[in-house]
Every structure is written in C-alpha cells, then in structure tokens.
Amino acid sequence: MPPVFRFAPSPNGFLHLGHACSALLNFDRARETGGRLLLRIEDIDATRCRPEFETAIYDDLAWLEIAWETPVRRQSEHLGDYRAALEKLAALGLVYPAFESRAEIARLVAAREADGPWPRDPDGAPLYPGDANSLSAGQRKRLMESGAPYALRLDMAAACRRVAGLTWHELGEGPGGEHGIVPARPESWGDVILARKETPTSYHLSVVVDDALQGVTEVVRGQDLFHATAVHRLLQALLGLPAPAYWHHVLIRDEAGHKLSKSSHSTGLRELRAAGASPASIRRLVGLG
The missing domain is CATH 3.40.50.620 (HUPs)
Known part of the structure; x- marks a missing residue:
C-alpha cells in the first residue's frame, strides 16, 4: 500500500x-x-x-x-466519529466533566502557586488544578442538567495506568534533536480537554480519529506539535487506533x-x-x- x-x-x-x-x-x-x-x-x-x-x-x-x-x-x-470515540473513552471510565471557567482555573492556579510553582505542560500552560474528578455522579448530573458550561477532560492518571511504555517513530527531528524511537510522556499534559459542552471534540481527539479513518501513515507537521504527539499516542492506544510515523519539521x-x-x-x-x-x-x- x-x-x-x-x-x-x-x-x-x-x-x-x-x-x-x-x-x-x-x-x-x-x-x-x-x-x-x-x-x-x-x-x-x-x-x-x-x-x-x-x-x-x-x-x-x-x-x-x-x-x-x-x-x-x-x-x-464528521462529528459523529468523534462522539463515538469520546463515548468509548467514557465507557472506560476515563472522561469526566469539569465546570470551572477559565477565570476560575486562573484563580485556582494562583492559589496553588502560593505554596510554590504549579506544574505546566510542554507549551507552558498550567496543568488543570481543579478537583472535578472527585465529584459524585449525582453532583455531576445535577450540574450538567442545570445548564452549567463544562469541559470533558481525560483522566490522565487513569489513562496512563492502562497503557505503558508508549513511544513513537520520529522521522524528522524534535526541538531537542530527538530522532528515531521517542518515548511518549503524556502525563506531562495533565487532564487534557477532549470536548466542551458547545464543541463536541477537541484537536487532540479529532486528529487521531481522522488520521486513523483516513489511513494516514506519516504525519508531517511543525515542531510546535512535537510534544503533543505524546497525547496523540495515548489516545491511539486507548482507542485501538494505528500509530503513524511522525516527521516534525523546523518552524x-x-x-x-x-x-x-x-x-x-x-x-x-x-x-x-x-x-x-x-x-x-x-x-x-x-x-x-
């Protein structure tokens, strides 16, 4: 082929x-x-x-x-394709709604940083600092039925427990000169957003679904997406999707x-x-x- x-x-x-x-x-x-x-x-x-x-x-x-x-x-x-993938992750117990606004998240981060630096993802954004994952099913249901905005997040810790030793084949070069077999560290991104109430998918989710459905075998893109490949490899593993090779080029x-x-x-x-x-x-x- x-x-x-x-x-x-x-x-x-x-x-x-x-x-x-x-x-x-x-x-x-x-x-x-x-x-x-x-x-x-x-x-x-x-x-x-x-x-x-x-x-x-x-x-x-x-x-x-x-x-x-x-x-x-x-x-x-093709929103139905992404909805099906999200439902599969939810059936594995890996998706939860978080109800904090961006402003509330910023305040939470500021409060956490009173005790020291709060961890940030490879792009420099603070990891999700909330505790929505601890809400009961009843609390989540009531909040969602009330019409409150929410983001559907991946339970990164639970997801990483399901798969281990993820890597990808890098044909290009990462920002640090990475080439060949590269270890994937999705945990560095925290509980990433997979969808929102008003948007039924995210870049991370849709890109892996599309690449699999279209039979993409080599992803050629900029180095700004090099570290995000770790999240994509995790989602591919969780959803049983094939992994293309990657070629990240200098920006x-x-x-x-x-x-x-x-x-x-x-x-x-x-x-x-x-x-x-x-x-x-x-x-x-x-x-x-």
Whole structure:
C-alpha cells in the first residue's frame, strides 16, 4: 500500500509561510515515496472558522502547484466519529466533566502557586488544578442538567495506568534533536480537554480519529506539535487506533524569532503573492528551493 500523507489547516485565517512549508513538505514526501496526499479542513471551531478562509486555502495551495486527493474531509461533517470515540473513552471510565471557567482555573492556579510553582505542560500552560474528578455522579448530573458550561477532560492518571511504555517513530527531528524511537510522556499534559459542552471534540481527539479513518501513515507537521504527539499516542492506544510515523519539521519564524501566526501579514501568502512572489520563490523562502 502506498504511504498516505495529509495537510490539515484550520480555516480561521489566511495561510502564511509556515503553512506553505508544511504543505510543500507533505506534497514532496508524497511524490518522493509514490504516496497519496490528502487535504483535511479542521473546522471544528465554529466561532473562528469562516468559508472565505477555506476558499483561500484551496486557492493558495493550487497556486503553490500542490495537488491533493478529493473529496476533502471537513471535520464539521464528521462529528459523529468523534462522539463515538469520546463515548468509548467514557465507557472506560476515563472522561469526566469539569465546570470551572477559565477565570476560575486562573484563580485556582494562583492559589496553588502560593505554596510554590504549579506544574505546566510542554507549551507552558498550567496543568488543570481543579478537583472535578472527585465529584459524585449525582453532583455531576445535577450540574450538567442545570445548564452549567463544562469541559470533558481525560483522566490522565487513569489513562496512563492502562497503557505503558508508549513511544513513537520520529522521522524528522524534535526541538531537542530527538530522532528515531521517542518515548511518549503524556502525563506531562495533565487532564487534557477532549470536548466542551458547545464543541463536541477537541484537536487532540479529532486528529487521531481522522488520521486513523483516513489511513494516514506519516504525519508531517511543525515542531510546535512535537510534544503533543505524546497525547496523540495515548489516545491511539486507548482507542485501538494505528500509530503513524511522525516527521516534525523546523518552524518558519519571523525576524524577531517568533513562530508565525495568521496575523503575520509580512509572511502571509496572499500578501507575498500580491507583491510578486512566485511558487518557486516561496519554496526558497521556506528552505525547500
């Protein structure tokens, strides 16, 4: 079977050079290996994703001379797949609702840090500090029936007790030079969010479900997602899903050394195209010339 790659942008802004780098690397890897390239639109965030950004993704990729298979998978059309995965985790006793708002979580963290530094995940965000996992089933039911907002979190300690010795195959390079067989440490992320009351899935959950359903065999993406792979490997193991190989590439950064964002107009593909850039010059700008 030929290898399967995917480029999976979110239509919450226009593409920039960082996206171009990932898309071109996936396209090149597919051509070099005789594989397939899929395009997936990760549009689960209904408040930020917009049709004009999705249209612009197709336009920019076509201008870069990237070809992909159709039909394109749009996450908003497959919420049932993520719901089924969430229900499977819940049946294992690994999911619980947490009712604290972001402001309440910030106050809890501040209170914890009165006694010393509170642990943070690899991205620098504080681990969930609440105690919602200790609520009784009756308390949870009453809160949910009252209409209170909530997030469905993974009981990380219980999940890690079910699987041990997780690793992944790194074909690229991690931020610290990691390559080959890399140990996965999902516990460093704490009780991650799997869904919210108003959003039936999260990035972590949907990405592993999509990769499995689409038969993706190699995930090519930026180093900013290197450590998140530990969470993805844990969910794959819990759900009985296959694990692709991973290729994390160096990020394209701005002149100040910051990771590019969709508000970085100086590196936006639309702006560069308007200034006379060509697909070949974009390749050179991202180091693929």
